[in-house]
Amino acid sequence: MQIKLLLPTVLISLTAATLCSAAAIDRDPLAATRRLKPVVGNVTTSDGTVLSYRFFNHTQPAYANATPVIFVGGTGQVQTDWDTVIPHFTKKHPVLAFDNRGIGLSTVTNDSLVTRQNMGDDIHELTKHFGWTHINLVGISMGAIVSNTL
Structure with missing residues (x-):
């Protein structure tokens, strides 16, 4: 009797899980980030390091007074690693998502310049x-440590 009650439940659960998995495979989690059409650019620092960035919501008047969010990556993390959470923010x-010095598309003139x-x-x-005077930082791993140096 228990087997009869459990078996349909298990089959329904497995079918639902399979359908959900198929839907997840078809869904492109990065499509939303691509639709946002970020400005892609570089900033050269005073020591010659070139920082590569992507800036989202740069032309939205509704956000003119909103505090920007800067994503600070962990060791080896590149700016595109944030693409699944950027649409929410x-x-x-x-x-703003950027590559830390010497990582991804950013450069560094000397490895000794890679310090917190x-x-x-x-x-x-x-x-x-x-031209920002206030910012929100989102850092993970090394990015959180770097954020704490400010």
Whole structure:
């Protein structure tokens, strides 16, 4: 009797899980980020490091007074690693994702320049470039440590 009750439940659960998995495979989680059409650019810091970035919601008048969100990646993380969460934040904020010095599309002139302090200074350089006086930081791993140097 228990088997008869459990078996239909198990089959329904497996079928639902299979359908959900198929839907997840067909869904492109990065499509929303591509539709946002970010401005792609570079900022050269005072020590010659070139920081590559993508800036979202740059032309939205509704966000003119909103505090920007800057994503600060962890060790080896590149700006596109944030693509699944960026659409959520762009609902209310301008968003900047960048590659830390020496990672991804960003360069560094000398490996000895890759320090937490210099990486924190990079965030200052980015905020200065965009004319921002207030920012929200989202950091993971090393990005959280770098954010704490500010």
